[in-house]
Amino acid sequence: MTTPVQLKESLREWMDVFMHRSMRGWMTFAKSTGLSMPQFSVLMQLHHRGPCGMSEISEKFDITAAAASQLTEKLVQGGYIERTEDPNDRRAKSIQLTPKGKELVEVGMKERYRWMDELVSKLSAEDKPKVVEALQVLTEAARQLDKAT
Amino acid sequence: MTTPVQLKESLREWMDVFMHRSMRGWMTFAKSTGLSMPQFSVLMQLHHRGPCGMSEISEKFDITAAAASQLTEKLVQGGYIERTEDPNDRRAKSIQLTPKGKELVEVGMKERYRWMDELVSKLSAEDKPKVVEALQVLTEAARQLDKAT
DNA sequence: GCATAAAGTTAAGCCCGCTTAACTAAAAAG
DNA sequence: CTTTTTAGTTAAGCGGGCTTAACTTTATGC
Numbered sequence: 629m630t631t632p633v634q635l636k637e638s639l640r641e642w643m644d645v646f647m648h649r650s651m652r653g654w655m656t657f658a659k660s661t662g663l664s665m666p667q668f669s670v671l672m673q674l675h676h677r678g679p680c681g682m683s684e685i686s687e688k689f690d691i692t693a694a695a696a697s698q699l700t701e702k703l704v705q706g707g708y709i710e711r712t713e714d715p716n717d718r719r720a721k722s723i724q725l726t727p728k729g730k731e732l733v734e735v736g737m738k739e740r741y742r743w744m745d746e747l748v749s750k751l752s753a754e755d756k757p758k759v760v761e762a763l764q765v766l767t768e769a770a771r772q773l774d775k776a777t
Numbered sequence: 778m779t780t781p782v783q784l785k786e787s788l789r790e791w792m793d794v795f796m797h798r799s800m801r802g803w804m805t806f807a808k809s810t811g812l813s814m815p816q817f818s819v820l821m822q823l824h825h826r827g828p829c830g831m832s833e834i835s836e837k838f839d840i841t842a843a844a845a846s847q848l849t850e851k852l853v854q855g856g857y858i859e860r861t862e863d864p865n866d867r868r869a870k871s872i873q874l875t876p877k878g879k880e881l882v883e884v885g886m887k888e889r890y891r892w893m894d895e896l897v898s899k900l901s902a903e904d905k906p907k908v909v910e911a912l913q914v915l916t917e918a919a920r921q922l923d924k925a926t
Numbered sequence: 927g928c929a930t931a932a933a934g935t936t937a938a939g940c941c942c943g944c945t946t947a948a949c950t951a952a953a954a955a956g
Numbered sequence: 957c958t959t960t961t962t963a964g965t966t967a968a969g970c971g972g973g974c975t976t977a978a979c980t981t982t983a984t985g986c
Contacts, residue, residue, distance in 0.1 A: 634909055635897050635900070635905050635908060635909050636890075636893065636894060636897055638908070638909045638912040638913055638916070639893045639896070639897065639912060640890060640893065641912070641913075641916050642912045642915060642916045642919075643795075643799070643889070643893065644825075645916055645919045645920065645923070646792075646795070646919065647799060647803075648825070649919065649923070650792070650796060651800075656839075659839075664941095664942065664943080665814070666942090666943070667942095676797075681963080681964090682963070682964060682965095683962090683963065683964085690805075690808075691943085691944070691945090692944075692945060692946085693963075693964060693965085694944080694945070694946080694947095694964085694965075694966080694967095695943065695944050695945075696964090697963095697964060697965055697966085698942095698943075698944085698965090698966090699943075699944095701965090702942090714963095717952075717953070717962090717963080718951080718952060718953085718963095719951065719952045719953070719962065719963040719964065720952095720962090720963060720964080721963080721964070740792075741785075741789060743922070744785065744788045744789065744792065745785060746922055747788070747915070747918055747919060747922060748784050748785055748788065750918040750921060750922060751784070751914065751915075751918055755911075755914045756784050758907060758910060758911050758914070759784060759787070759911045759914060759915060760783055760784050760787045761907060761911070762904075762907050762908045762910070762911030762912065763787040763788060763790070763791045763911065764787055764790075765900065765904045765907070765908060766791055766896070766900075766908060767787070767790050767791045767794055769896055769899040769900055770791075770794045770795065770798065770896060771794065772899060773892075773895055773896060773899060774794075774798070813972065813973080815972090815973070816972095830933080830934095831933065831934060831935095832932090832933065832934090840973085840974070840975090841974075841975060841976085842933070842934065842935085843934085843935075843936080843937095843974080843975070843976080843977095844973065844974050844975075845934090846933095846934060846935055846936085847935090847936090847972095847973075847974085848972095848973075848974095850935090851972090863933095866932095866933080866982075866983070867933095867981080867982055867983085868932065868933040868934070868981065868982045868983070869932095869933060869934085869982090870933080870934070
């Protein structure tokens with residue numbers, strides 16, 4: 629019998645190892661680009677959720693509208709994002725990644741994925757299918773949880 | 778047959794979901810404590826690796842000795858860590874968590890674990906043992922990879 | 927013993943992110 | 957058509973993190 633305790637334990641151990649590695653890589657990369665973490669986070673947000681307005685930025689990152697405006701301004705200066713007027717509501721602005729911004733995100737993702745590929749290479753042939761199945765189960769569960777919240 | 782491609786895909790999907798959620802929770806908590814992320818990271822470092830000297834801090838976080846000194850100073854002021862002289866080498870200082878610091882880390886961990894416990898509750902009874910096994914395999918592989926590096 | 931290296935500290939200065947407050951411009955409400 | 961609300965910008969000011977440069981103190985090499 630597998631007790632719930634054992635499962636929680638496994639998840640926590642995995643998370644500790646995983647987070648440690650993943651965070652370090654992520655921060656190192658952000659630093660190497662010369663961007664700050666908030667700046668980088670905005671780029672990631674745009675990559676995942678697509679173009680959005682200032683108000684979404686200030687809401688998602690829990691900062692004032694003023695802070696959001698200044699934050700994006702620097703990314704515009706750097707050529708990573710583009711700010712355009714919403715034709716329907718001329719007060720609103722829409723920000724989106726430029727090719728340069730997309731490129732940067734791509735490189736960052738690859739960096740993050742490299743460790744995982746090494747990890748895959750460490751697994752034995754008979755373990756692989758089991759791991760695939762388990763990860764799919766976990767991902768599905770996580771998505772349901774996100775939808776519920 | 779399970780192709781390596783499928784495995785990499787599953788890992789990446791899982792990581793995207795996992796990171797998103799995990800990072801957000803972590804940053805939110807750090808913010809709620811009033812500590813900055815570098816400060817919080819130092820506490821986590823001390824929790825995982827135990828007491829260490831200034832030089833380890835500056836090395837691990839890739840900052841100058843001056844920066845490390847100032848960073849830890851604030852944590853000492855806040856009562857989260859304690860700075861003591863190394864009796865063997867009186868130039869060196871050893872920093873470690875105070876009870877208050879340990880308490881904070883504990884609370885932060887619990888916060889981080891809560892989502893995972895919800896996740897566990899979403900899994901079906903027959904999936905659970907599979908997930909346990911897979912996570913253990915992955916954790917072991919990750920540890921080996923860390924040792925090698 | 928004396929020069930040199932090593933571990934930390936302190937201070938000045940820079941950039942960053944954030945907040946509040948005062949603003950512009952456009953949309954919605956009445 | 958005027959008032960109010962909404963979206964965003966700009967500027968001043970604060971604290972944080974980081975660096976360099978100049979230090980103090982302790983250990984090491986010769």
